[in-house]
Amino acid sequence: MMEPIRKKFLFVMQQAPHGSCYTQEALDQLLTTAAFEQEVSVLLLDDGVFLVKKGQQPDRIDSKDIAPVFLAFELYDVQRVMAEQESLQERGLDPSDLLLPVETVPRARVGAVIACHDRVVNG
């Protein structure tokens, strides 16, 4: 039997939640990729760091709550969630403001993180 192909995917998420259906569709693609038993990592960049901010009240604007999806990442074997350090700082966020533990990556290292993945999905 042929060995299944397993590649390292990096999802670079750059948009804040609830402004469009971006989040839902980006997460659908990410979870489908994980369901294909690929190695999935996430890099939150720019306004993308807001995706995992604690205390969102999406019901106030009839938007879907995305927190449960991020909290279920472990079940899907999405183990590495990174956030760019400067993106957090520029928006006044601290890792303790976030829903889940993230690995902070300084801007100077982002290129190296991208380079060590086989497939990069940006959006």
Next chain:
Amino acid sequence: MKLAIQVNSGPYQSEGSESAYQFVRAALRKGHQVYRVFFYYDGIDNAFRYALPPDDEKSMVSRWSQLARKHDIDLVVCVSAAQRRGLLCREEAERFGKVDSDLADGFRISGLGQLVEAALEADRFLVFGG
């Protein structure tokens, strides 16, 4: 080289679909293989059969259809993104008890699994638009 392409923006939203189209043409001219073009997010707007721009404007929909016909390229539209935005092929519309047939020639509707499969199968995976 075998290429897989993801298109995330519609014809009137950003340069994304135009850039993807020009890239695909250039790649084919250079002898590369385009394994699949997958339309996601507002990229599904590239597949609306009844998009009818004025005669003196380009039509991205017919450009993609022609490209598919000429080079036998697999153009796949994401089913969930398409349903959200009201793009239904005839069979799908019937399944929902509706009368509709929006899908332009050369496109087919399928799931996100086809995108993952293309990304794995190809030597290079490129994302356009957003």
